[in-house]
Amino acid sequence: MNSVPARVSLVVSTIGRPEQLERLLSSLEQIQKPSLVELILVDQTADQSSAQYLMQRNLPFQVQITTSARGLSIGRNAGLKLATAEFVAFPDDDCWYQPDTISLAARFLDANPDVSGVSGIQRTVDGRDSMLRWAPTGRWITRNNFYRTAISSTLFLRTADVRTVGGFDPTLGAGSTDGYMSGEESDLVLKLLETGNKLRYEPRLVVLQDEPRDDLPDGYVSKMAGYGRGFGRLFADHHLSKPLFCTLIGRKAVGGLVRTIRQDDLAAADRAFIQGAISAYRERSCPK
Numbered sequence: 001m002n003s004v005p006a007r008v009s010l011v012v013s014t015i016g017r018p019e020q021l022e023r024l025l026s027s028l029e030q031i032q033k034p035s036l037v038e039l040i041l042v043d044q045t046a047d048q049s050s051a052q053y054l055m056q057r058n059l060p061f062q063v064q065i066t067t068s069a070r071g072l073s074i075g076r077n078a079g080l081k082l083a084t085a086e087f088v089a090f091p092d093d094d095c096w097y098q099p100d101t102i103s104l105a106a107r108f109l110d111a112n113p114d115v116s117g118v119s120g121i122q123r124t125v126d127g128r129d130s131m132l133r134w135a136p137t138g139r140w141i142t143r144n145n146f147y148r149t150a151i152s153s154t155l156f157l158r159t160a161d162v163r164t165v166g167g168f169d170p171t172l173g174a175g176s177t178d179g180y181m182s183g184e185e186s187d188l189v190l191k192l193l194e195t196g197n198k199l200r201y202e203p204r205l206v207v208l209q210d211e212p213r214d215d216l217p218d219g220y221v222s223k224m225a226g227y228g229r230g231f232g233r234l235f236a237d238h239h240l241s242k243p244l245f246c247t248l249i250g251r252k253a254v255g256g257l258v259r260t261i262r263q264d265d266l267a268a269a270d271r272a273f274i275q276g277a278i279s280a281y282r283e284r285s286c287p288k
Contacts, residue, residue: 006038006062007106009083009159013068013075014093015175016045018053025057027096027208032103034060040082041065042075050093071175073168073184076152080159080167088159090185095122095153095209105156105205116197117157119150120205130209141189141199143240147248149201152185153209157192165191172230180280181226183234190238216265224269228276235277236284245281249274 010028014021028037039061043051051065068078076090087109091097101120108118119141122130135148165188171177173184192199217223235245256270 004035006085007036008087008089008102008156009038009040009079009085011040011042011076011079011083011088011090012093013042013044013072013079013090014050015043015070016047016049017093018050020094021050021053023096023208024091024093025054025059027098029060031097031099031101036061036102036106038062038064038083038085040079042068042079044068044070044075071170071177072173073170074175076184077167077170080162083159086159087156088162089156090152091207092153092209095207098206098208101205101207102156108200108202108205109156109158112200114198115200116161116192117155118200118202118205119156120154120201120207121203122151122154122207122209124211124214125208128211130211134203135201136203138200138202138204141193141201143190143193143238144244145201146186146189146193150185150189150199154205154207155185155189156205161192161197162188165195172233176226176230179226180230180233181223182228183230186234187238190234190240194238213266216269221268221272225272225276228273228278229280231273232277232280232282233284236281245277249277 028034028039041051041054043065044067048067054063054065064082066078066082068075080088087106105118105120109115121134124130131151132148135145139145139149141149168184169187172180172187174181189199252270252274256267256274259267259270
């Protein structure tokens with residue numbers, strides 16, 4: 001284990017997917033300064049297969065391994081408690097970094113001590129947007145653009161500030177027992193903004209990941225319904241702009257209509273997302 005103090009703690013919560021870690025680990029071995037990072041793996045499976053896989057690797061950076069109850073946000077909060085570095089990031093187990101991404105993020109935060117975090121952009125290996133329709137240029141992250149400027153894997157945050165706002169809401173995100181299967185990172189971003197913190201979006205910081213819609217997994221439609229519920233709850237709980245919510249849902253509906261005409265398999269997923277979003281928004285805005 002490297003004795004140099006880490007600058008960035010990387011918290012990875014995973015459930016039985018050791019093969020998914022390979023690209024992430026390989027990319028961390030190739031970053032400009034491996035000693036810059038500390039990897040905290042939260043393996044939520046009984047057999048600890050990902051933890052065992054990690055221990056078999058002779059990695060050039062510090063590693064901590066723990067476990068937790070099921071749920072992505074629960075796992076990230078467990079890892080957050082162990083973080084020793086000034087900055088923290090929450091990469092997905094199937095994303096990976098360009099060689100300079102982490103060092104660029106650390107240098108940005110060093111140069112801007114009044115900024116609580118910076119978000120990069122997520123791309124596929126062939127340069128397409130992954131997960132979001134990303135904003136094309138750098139800007140301050142706000143309540144009106146967070147959905148185009150930040151997801152979990154692209155955020156680099158000051159550890160102390162994340163702890164101050166309570167980390168991730170355990171009822172949001174993958175594995176949520178309440179069915180709100182997304183929105184945990186946006187909820188964290190909004191909590192930081194609402195407590196007076198500044199966040200910056202810098203697309204020169206690139207995180208790589210496949211685009212999940214390129215190869216639709218089983219259960220994708222039901223997954224999108226859960227994502228929609230998280231989205232709708234986010235807008236209701238944080239009292240975000242209702243016109244913005246309607247605009248984004250309207251865009252999704254138009255896209256879904258086009259896909260229906262083209263007989264695209266994604267059309268059903270679009271409908272499920274819209275239904276989930278509207279349902280959750282109404283539930284949270286007008287509780288019984």
